[in-house]
Amino acid sequence: MSVEISPQEKVFRKGLVWSSIAIAIVAVVGSAIAYLAAGLPGLWSALAGAGLSAVFGLGTQVVALLTVRKDPLIFVGATAVSSMAKILLLIVAAMVAQNVDALVRPAFGATLLAGSIAAIIIDIIVYQRGRIPYVQPAASEGAKGPDDGVR
Numbered sequence: 001m002s003v004e005i006s007p008q009e010k011v012f013r014k015g016l017v018w019s020s021i022a023i024a025i026v027a028v029v030g031s032a033i034a035y036l037a038a039g040l041p042g043l044w045s046a047l048a049g050a051g052l053s054a055v056f057g058l059g060t061q062v063v064a065l066l067t068v069r070k071d072p073l074i075f076v077g078a079t080a081v082s083s084m085a086k087i088l089l090l091i092v093a094a095m096v097a098q099n100v101d102a103l104v105r106p107a108f109g110a111t112l113l114a115g116s117i118a119a120i121i122i123d124i125i126v127y128q129r130g131r132i133p134y135v136q137p138a139a140s141e142g143a144k145g146p147d148d149g150v151r
Helices: 007-038 040-068 072-098 105-129
Strands: none
Touching: 007 040, 007 105, 040 072, 040 105
């Protein structure tokens, strides 16, 4: 028995895949640049920034994909809670990062910012181009709509 993938799921999956690819590219490029600029501490700082940008960029997408088949109220509530949680996590991580002496702040901040912005831009493009119908087509030709037969 196969489950048909809804248009919403296709859009969420596409956003998740492309954002993951973008964050991975940012992690590799950012780590290489940070390693050349600041050595091993720069590399680890850039990887930490990329990891946090993955949480920021992918968290809500994962929750949306997991709850898209649930009741609309559960979907909206879960995505809202995940958005707030990731913002709080970002604030806490920034506060903790201030106290880590080994952290190369420019490498950490640059990869965090680049990965997060890349994920946001991809979300906008994917959701804007996504094909999600406003109405569900009738299950069969003989199905009556709200205007059929009742006046």
